[in-house]
Amino acid sequence: xxxxxxxxVEHLKGTLADITFEMLGVGRQIAAAQGGQxxxxxxxxxxxxxxxxxxxxxxxxxxxxxxxxQPSAEVIVPLLQQLMAQKQASLVLLGGTNASFGLGGQxxxxxxxxxxxxxxxxxxxxxxxxxxSQLFGGKILSDVKLADxxxxxxxxxxxxxxxxxRSDKTPPVEKVAVPPxxxxxxxxxxxxxxxxxxxxTKQSVLVAVGRGIQSQDNVQLAEELAQSLGGVVxxxxxxxxxxWLPLSRQVGKSGMTVKPRLYLAFGIxxxxxxxxxxQSSECIISVNTDPKAPIFDGSHYGxxxxxxxxxxxxxxxxxxxxx
Amino acid sequence: MNLIVLLKMVPDTVEELNVASxxxxxxxxxxxxxxxxxxxHALEEALLLKERVGGKVTVVALDAPEVDDVLFMALAKxxxxxVKIPADQASLGTVATARMFATFLASGGGQITPDTLVLPGxxxxxxxEGEVAAYLGEALSLPYVGVVSSVSPVxxxxxxxxxxxGGMRGEYEVTLPAVLGIQSAEKPPRYVPVAKVRAVMxxxxxxxxxxxxxxxxxxxxVERMYKPEAAGRAQMLEGTPEDIAARIAGLLTERxxx
Numbered sequence: 397x398x399x400x401x402x403x404x405v406e407h408l409k410g411t412l413a414d415i416t417f418e419m420l421g422v423g424r425q426i427a428a429a430q431g432g433q434x435x436x437x438x439x440x441x442x443x444x445x446x447x448x449x450x451x452x453x454x455x456x457x458x459x460x461x462x463x464x465x466q467p468s469a470e471v472i473v474p475l476l477q478q479l480m481a482q483k484q485a486s487l488v489l490l491g492g493t494n495a496s497f498g499l500g501g502q503x504x505x506x507x508x509x510x511x512x513x514x515x516x517x518x519x520x521x522x523x524x525x526x527x528x529s530q531l532f533g534g535k536i537l538s539d540v541k542l543a544d545x546x547x548x549x550x551x552x553x554x555x556x557x558x559x560x561x562r563s564d565k566t567p568p569v570e571k572v573a574v575p576p577x578x579x580x581x582x583x584x585x586x587x588x589x590x591x592x593x594x595x596x597t598k599q600s601v602l603v604a605v606g607r608g609i610q611s612q613d614n615v616q617l618a619e620e621l622a623q624s625l626g627g628v629v630x631x632x633x634x635x636x637x638x639x640w641l642p643l644s645r646q647v648g649k650s651g652m653t654v655k656p657r658l659y660l661a662f663g664i665x666x667x668x669x670x671x672x673x674x675q676s677s678e679c680i681i682s683v684n685t686d687p688k689a690p691i692f693d694g695s696h697y698g699x700x701x702x703x704x705x706x707x708x709x710x711x712x713x714x715x716x717x718x719x
Numbered sequence: 720m721n722l723i724v725l726l727k728m729v730p731d732t733v734e735e736l737n738v739a740s741x742x743x744x745x746x747x748x749x750x751x752x753x754x755x756x757x758x759x760h761a762l763e764e765a766l767l768l769k770e771r772v773g774g775k776v777t778v779v780a781l782d783a784p785e786v787d788d789v790l791f792m793a794l795a796k797x798x799x800x801x802v803k804i805p806a807d808q809a810s811l812g813t814v815a816t817a818r819m820f821a822t823f824l825a826s827g828g829g830q831i832t833p834d835t836l837v838l839p840g841x842x843x844x845x846x847x848e849g850e851v852a853a854y855l856g857e858a859l860s861l862p863y864v865g866v867v868s869s870v871s872p873v874x875x876x877x878x879x880x881x882x883x884x885g886g887m888r889g890e891y892e893v894t895l896p897a898v899l900g901i902q903s904a905e906k907p908p909r910y911v912p913v914a915k916v917r918a919v920m921x922x923x924x925x926x927x928x929x930x931x932x933x934x935x936x937x938x939x940x941v942e943r944m945y946k947p948e949a950a951g952r953a954q955m956l957e958g959t960p961e962d963i964a965a966r967i968a969g970l971l972t973e974r975x976x977x
Contacts, residue, residue: 408883468864469864494881494883497842497866498852498863499853501850502854504848505853505854512848513846513847514846526942530947532730532732532844535946536946537944538941540847541940581894582893583890584890584891585889586883587889589886634756637904639906650866650902652886658976665733688735692952692955693950693951693953695953696953697954698952698955699955699963
């Protein structure tokens, strides 16, 4: 079977996101096994210059219009629908990111093809495409087969190598028109993160706290430890949602991506949304009461124990060492 | 406003999850269920909107273990009406679930008025087939935005903030009625004392809405479910907490951090 694959290009403020290249890479891999072409769908405002960097695709389908800044699903979905029909595409690859969130479900409902979420692996087996999804906060993997090869796939960020989707070739560009409509969801503006707080992406030592820290008072213990190390405190989503620390301290999918020399993780289980934001730290030391917490799989050092008990002991040790 | 919150029970991932003997589903024997985190935030956002602009909050859920407790908890927090659809959530995929909610909302049960906001949580950890919110928007032909963390009514519309990455958020204006997938409420979900929930259990009732599951095969066929093999494993530090503190301090010294 050889049918086309569409890749919805992601970009923010004039820069192509890594997920774009990751999707092009996996698209190329599937096309190599099954035949067919890979088309990059690029839409936005003032984005035509980005097309030249999408050489891993066989062609770029471009819609560059003033009213296409951060378009909503009701604009993107009909366009993808139209392109699927025109290009006889069997697969559409979307980023498993907040930016593309929800598009897959709507497109799948309209095209009556299945949607596969959280995709971390793809292989062709006996002529069928088998996709691996990550479920239940990273604790379970699920293999699903697309019987007739048709599907909409949400590609998990960081799961496939971006290098495989980069190329120096200049792809042919084909202009496409967005179907007319009067959107009921209209983009107004970006709200930038608060910059009055410290920038956690620039710290070399981060003391991170998660649900296991239990209370706001205990966040103060982590503050004292961070101070003794010359670092700052950051957190996973549940702590931010509780209002114990400001949004500017959030690490993970919606928050910041950090790469400190030292990441001390206290009471963080290591859900994929958090792991995405800190996996490149030089040294990760994790403390969690659950010996099976996924965070231990990627950490350099691990401690099964109570963070609240350990933090003050560690602070005392460090203060003593520093004299 | 007419605020309709959809609640879903999901396996608590704090507990260990095991694959059943068929190799294609979760072993339900030791599963513990909890309310999906974003759904708890959706309820909170609805209660905040009710406090701000007035209206009525209806919570709706399919049948699942411990769901009655969650519906009573929602009433105790300030929801006006709780409805249970007696169909087993576990046997339905996301698409069928969305269809059932759509049928409920389109029937007399839900009533989509011009000031209706349907508020599911943005997503759930078992959303293999995608998010209920997106399918629901499609089934009801209503506008939809997901990953929402703030909702403000302005001139008969709502202005919402959708999360992107790196702490960036996008502001969108949405015409009502609409479906908004809530990621987090503007305030932490409120706490309600157990005594209050117990009192509500005595005084309030959960309504039942009988809706037939759609004739719809699951869109995706699961070939195999399994636990991931760890790519690596941390070197585990053991001993008394004092010993461990000393070991970590030693490691930090070796690495020149202190």
